[in-house]
Amino acid sequence: MYKPAIIISCLLAAISVIVGALGAHALAEILPKELLNSFETAVKYQFYHVFALAIAGILYKEYPNKMIKAAAWLFLLGIILFSGSIYLLVYLKSAATIGLGGLGIITPIGGMVFIIAWLVLLLGVLK
Numbered sequence: 001m002y003k004p005a006i007i008i009s010c011l012l013a014a015i016s017v018i019v020g021a022l023g024a025h026a027l028a029e030i031l032p033k034e035l036l037n038s039f040e041t042a043v044k045y046q047f048y049h050v051f052a053l054a055i056a057g058i059l060y061k062e063y064p065n066k067m068i069k070a071a072a073w074l075f076l077l078g079i080i081l082f083s084g085s086i087y088l089l090v091y092l093k094s095a096a097t098i099g100l101g102g103l104g105i106i107t108p109i110g111g112m113v114f115i116i117a118w119l120v121l122l123l124g125v126l127k
Contacts, residue, residue: 005057005072009050012079016047019087035090042086049075049114056121067124074117082110 020043028036056072085106092103 002057002060002069002072005053005060005069008076009054009057012046012053012076013050016043016050019043020047031090031094035094038086039090042083042090045114046079046083049079049117052117052121053079056124059121059125063125063127065124065127067120067127071117071121071124074113074120078110078113078117080110081106081113085110 020040023036023039023043027039031039053072053075056068056075060068060072085103089103089107
């Protein structure tokens with residue numbers, strides 16, 4: 001088991017539930033539907049990849065190699081880039097402080113990191 005991955009996944013899972021509840025209750029009344037949908041997408045992908053991070057941590061016991069550890073860190077990076085950028089964009093658009101600017105490119109980069117993490121995890125298991 002790769003304990004840091006398990007610990008981080010537990011913390012991020014708790015945050016996912018808190019943020020999801022915030023979106024479902026408090027933000028549903030103040031955000032336009034488009035922004036609420038984006039917010040919900042960020043929560044879903046965060047939650048999905050919290051499980052991926054935990055799986056990587058558990059798989060490390062059976063397949064103790066650098067690829068499994070790398071996959072765990074890539075899942076974390078993907079969560080930060082993908083979900084984090086959407087949370088930030090929803091906030092900025094709702095506060096009408098700035099437009100998307102260059103921040104919009106971070107989300108698909110986070111999505112690519114998720115894909116790479118899954119492939120690295122696969123390579124770690126096959127190694």
